[in-house]
Amino acid sequence: MISPRYHREVPQRYRLEAGKCKQCGRISFPPRLVCPKCKSKTFETVKLSREGKVLTFTIIHVGPDKFSKETPYVVAIIELNDGVRLTAQVTDCDVNKVEIGSKVKLVFRKIQDEGKSGLHCYGYKAILNSTV
Amino acid sequence: MIGIVGYGSYLPRYRIKVDLIAKQWGADPEAIKRGLMLYEKTVPGLDEDTITISVEAARYALQRARINPQKIGAVYIGSESHPYAVKPSATILIDALGIGPHVHVASYEFACKAGTEAMYVAYSLVKAGEMDYALGIGADTSQGAPGDALEYSASAGGSAYIMGKEKVVAEILFTNSFTSDTPDFWRREHEYYPRHAGRFTGEPAYFKHIHNAGKTLQEKSGMSPKDFQFAVFHMPNGKFPQEAGKKLGFTKEQMEVGWISPWMGNTYSGSSPTGLAAVLDVAKPGDKIFMVSFGSGAGSDGFIYQVTDEINKVRDLAPKLRDMLDNNKIYLDYGEYAKFRKKIILNE
Amino acid sequence: MLNGNREVAVIGAGMTKFGELWKKSMRDIFVEASLKAIENSGVDHIDSMYVGTMSGGLFVGQEHIGAVMADYLGIAPVPATRVESACASGGAAFRQAYFEIASGQSEIVLAGGVEKMTDGADVTDALATAADQEYEVYNGITFPGLYAMIARAHMHQYKTTREQLAHVAVKNHKNGSMNPNAQFRSPVTLEQVMKATMVADPLRLLDCSPVSDGGAAVIVCSVDYAKKLKKPYVKVVASAQASDTIALHGRESLTALKCVSVAAEKAYKQSGLKPSDINFAEVHDCFTIAEIVVTEDLGFFEKGLGGAAAENGFTAIGGKIPINTSGGLKSKGHPVGATGVAQIIELYEQLTGNSGERQVKNAKYGLAQNMGGSGASCVIHILEAI
Numbered sequence: 050m051i052s053p054r055y056h057r058e059v060p061q062r063y064r065l066e067a068g069k070c071k072q073c074g075r076i077s078f079p080p081r082l083v084c085p086k087c088k089s090k091t092f093e094t095v096k097l098s099r100e101g102k103v104l105t106f107t108i109i110h111v112g113p114d115k116f117s118k119e120t121p122y123v124v125a126i127i128e129l130n131d132g133v134r135l136t137a138q139v140t141d142c143d144v145n146k147v148e149i150g151s152k153v154k155l156v157f158r159k160i161q162d163e164g165k166s167g168l169h170c171y172g173y174k175a176i177l178n179s180t181v
Numbered sequence: 182m183i184g185i186v187g188y189g190s191y192l193p194r195y196r197i198k199v200d201l202i203a204k205q206w207g208a209d210p211e212a213i214k215r216g217l218m219l220y221e222k223t224v225p226g227l228d229e230d231t232i233t234i235s236v237e238a239a240r241y242a243l244q245r246a247r248i249n250p251q252k253i254g255a256v257y258i259g260s261e262s263h264p265y266a267v268k269p270s271a272t273i274l275i276d277a278l279g280i281g282p283h284v285h286v287a288s289y290e291f292a293c294k295a296g297t298e299a300m301y302v303a304y305s306l307v308k309a310g311e312m313d314y315a316l317g318i319g320a321d322t323s324q325g326a327p328g329d330a331l332e333y334s335a336s337a338g339g340s341a342y343i344m345g346k347e348k349v350v351a352e353i354l355f356t357n358s359f360t361s362d363t364p365d366f367w368r369r370e371h372e373y374y375p376r377h378a379g380r381f382t383g384e385p386a387y388f389k390h391i392h393n394a395g396k397t398l399q400e401k402s403g404m405s406p407k408d409f410q411f412a413v414f415h416m417p418n419g420k421f422p423q424e425a426g427k428k429l430g431f432t433k434e435q436m437e438v439g440w441i442s443p444w445m446g447n448t449y450s451g452s453s454p455t456g457l458a459a460v461l462d463v464a465k466p467g468d469k470i471f472m473v474s475f476g477s478g479a480g481s482d483g484f485i486y487q488v489t490d491e492i493n494k495v496r497d498l499a500p501k502l503r504d505m506l507d508n509n510k511i512y513l514d515y516g517e518y519a520k521f522r523k524k525i526i527l528n529e
Numbered sequence: 530m531l532n533g534n535r536e537v538a539v540i541g542a543g544m545t546k547f548g549e550l551w552k553k554s555m556r557d558i559f560v561e562a563s564l565k566a567i568e569n570s571g572v573d574h575i576d577s578m579y580v581g582t583m584s585g586g587l588f589v590g591q592e593h594i595g596a597v598m599a600d601y602l603g604i605a606p607v608p609a610t611r612v613e614s615a616c617a618s619g620g621a622a623f624r625q626a627y628f629e630i631a632s633g634q635s636e637i638v639l640a641g642g643v644e645k646m647t648d649g650a651d652v653t654d655a656l657a658t659a660a661d662q663e664y665e666v667y668n669g670i671t672f673p674g675l676y677a678m679i680a681r682a683h684m685h686q687y688k689t690t691r692e693q694l695a696h697v698a699v700k701n702h703k704n705g706s707m708n709p710n711a712q713f714r715s716p717v718t719l720e721q722v723m724k725a726t727m728v729a730d731p732l733r734l735l736d737c738s739p740v741s742d743g744g745a746a747v748i749v750c751s752v753d754y755a756k757k758l759k760k761p762y763v764k765v766v767a768s769a770q771a772s773d774t775i776a777l778h779g780r781e782s783l784t785a786l787k788c789v790s791v792a793a794e795k796a797y798k799q800s801g802l803k804p805s806d807i808n809f810a811e812v813h814d815c816f817t818i819a820e821i822v823v824t825e826d827l828g829f830f831e832k833g834l835g836g837a838a839a840e841n842g843f844t845a846i847g848g849k850i851p852i853n854t855s856g857g858l859k860s861k862g863h864p865v866g867a868t869g870v871a872q873i874i875e876l877y878e879q880l881t882g883n884s885g886e887r888q889v890k891n892a893k894y895g896l897a898q899n900m901g902g903s904g905a906s907c908v909i910h911i912l913e914a915i
Contacts, residue, residue: 058663063277079664105783107677108730109669113653116669119227124670126678126778134778136665140228141194149685157236157277158228160668165529169264171273172668174228
């Protein structure tokens with residue numbers, strides 16, 4: 050992960066900062082310059098809810114190199130309580146316990162490492178609500 | 182009144198039983214459990230490290246403190262497993278929690294007492310009038326060499342303390358520190374595992390510093406053991422803190438709540454800070470807490486806290502330590518543990 | 530025709546075998562396919578060339594593909610442009626050729642596609658660039674993972690079964706066994722598909738199209754020119770394209786591919802045809818679930834019934850609407866940039882009666898649907914037999 054590209058996404062990955070359209074109220078995550086719904090260009094910064102539910106998911110058995118030692122792991126499309134959807138791993142669980150509709154919470158975890166001497170890259174993952 | 186305004190802890194869900202470690206290296210599980218008074222320990226997940234643990238603990242501390250994160254003037258994380266050798270762990274934490282950017286940040290290292298040193302400095306900055314709030318954290322994902330005695334105890338977890346002067350939940354009455362050059366346990370730069378000097382880690386190191394710091398704290402404060410409801414000591418295993426506490430005149434009952442190492446292991450910089458959190462989860466207004474940490478190399482930090490009425494308002498605002506320690510555990514076998522702790526040589 | 534543009538025809542085709550072509554470089558592959566197409570069409574020159582390829586840069590370290598191929602085909606100074614839309618690069622390249630002829634800009638245009646995936650690049654990483662790098666791939670998703678999430682949602686909403694997915698693979702391998710250019714030429718059983726190694730639950734190895742090298746090219750010209758050449762040709766009666774959000778989580782529905790239905794509606798409108806007028810189709814079965822969802826979104830089957838259709842043989846050769854008579858991406862192979870053009874070739878062969886054992890009887894209209902990423906872009910063409 051090249052530093053400038055990583056650094057730019059920090060407010061989104063660390064704090065879940067999104068852009069709420071001042072005109073129609075649609076929340077874009079990550080924030081963008083043009084609202085896809087009403088084409089307006091004025092936004093305010095909001096923080097996404099940290100709670101949501103699983104809409105669909107898969108269990109990755111054959112992963113990309115960076116994640117190959119973590120398989121099997123679950124990746125899900127999650128709908129947060131404010132209606133925004135995102136893609137995240139569901140961690141700290143028996144992979145067979147995740148279901149469509151499972152309630153989850155977003156937590157701060159390390160997502161990947163840039164090899165042995167590069168950056169530690171952090172972001173959001175989900176845990177099942179049955180956890181503390 | 183200056184002291185703790187918010188506190189929080191985080192423990193990973195994974196555990197490994199001491200039995201499995203013993204069996205792996207051909208030791209007698211019962212003898213180990215008896216000798217060390219350890220039964221199981223926490224293991225960090227593959228996606229967890231000192232930074233992620235600190236972020237979750239500090240998030241809970243903020244929930245209890247109920248302050249605007251931007252009012253925190255300094256953040257110090259004490260650990261011996263900072264993910265970067267150069268780049269302070271707390272730079273990532275402040276961006277994750279919306280603290281700063283007008284904030285002091287640094288990483289602290291003093292073996293197992295880096296956390297309490299961070300707490301002391303945070304407290305001192307508020308006391309000196311430099312800032313309204315400061316955050317001191319002790320967190321670790323400590324590494325024990327395979328087959329070594331420390332492998333039974335080296336565990337993961339951490340606790341965060343926001344110090345301030347308004348709505349204090351536990352006032353800090355006295356502090357002290359006792360330090361010397363005692364080479365009981367160390368890790369050279371670029372070495373993967375730490376080394377220690379066997380039995381030398383006991384009497385000349387752990388016990389000497391805890392005892393001296395503790396005795397001085399009692400003299401400085403003019404208080405004796407019976408004035409306290411709780412006592413918390415650094416917990417390298419289950420046995421040492423009980424012995425040290427007894428020598429300082431404390432009873433098993435006083436130490437009971439804060440004595441969590443048999444199920445948590447030794448979270449190094451997180452050890453006594455997390456014992457303290459367990460106490461704050463149940464302490465009543467007016468209760469006094471005696472705490473002495475220990476860090477190899479070596480030194481001990483002493484604190485005397487007095488709990489206030491505010492504790493009842495904040496205790497339930499975040500998860501309790503005992504909940505995290507006792508519930509939702511995922512047990513690993515030794516192979517999984519070795520993989521999680523990166524003890525297996527990979528082709529990289 | 531459309532807005533007064535000229536009618537467009539395909540008058541020749543050529544492709545390499547798809548597979549692991551260790552001895553052939555990307556240039557070799559493209560030139561081989563192009564020479565075959567030029568010879569097959571009987572033209573003695575071309576005016577312009579479009580090359581569809583997803584990533585010469587990531588796979589073999591080469592960009593400026595248009596120039597490279599014009600050079601190696603020996604046709605420089607003829608203009609050549611590389612076209613990219615991830616896995617829909619081939620279809621998009623064909624679409625550019627269609628524009629150039631329809632507008633009257635050129636007389637003869639070569640539309641080709643090529644991908645060289647076995648030269649040691651990290652294929653998973655390269656393919657992942659078709660997804661949202663910062664918000665999907667960063668978090669650990671893979672391509673099979675994205676389609677697996679679609680599969681799970683489709684199975685949850687419409688009760689599509691694991692067996693139904695497997696039926697798609699069985700059918701396509703059966704078709705591929707009759708295709709001399711296919712990467713995999715042996716049939717597979719339902720049991721083999723159901724027991725293959727798990728890749729991304731619920732998709733297993735045989736639900737996924739392979740990593741392949743290959744090239745495909747067609748010669749495109751105006752219908753008038755084709756008539757002058759007195760060559761058998763097929764007519765392009767529709768060319769349509771649509772886009773959608775790059776990330777799967779941004780879509781309106783997790784079980785429908787809007788880029789397909791939007792492009793399809795445009796294509797049907799252009800040609801004046803209905804789904805039931807289409808006699809057969811080549812669709813983008815990068816994963817078995819993709820074929821099921823696409824056949825629904827093309828209007829061939831009611832939403833949710835794509836799986837049952839495959840299970841009941843509606844999409845087999847001889848069935849209601851044969852899908853992927855070539856073997857599809859699954860069995861024919863999926864050299865990414867070449868796929869879209871190879872689909873056009875299958876249409877051309879079928880519509881000119883040259884498909885041998887795979888021939889669809891009385892084929893008048895064929896549809897090719899090429900798709901990029903997890904459904905972020907889609908190109909559809911409808912061809913008519915003359």
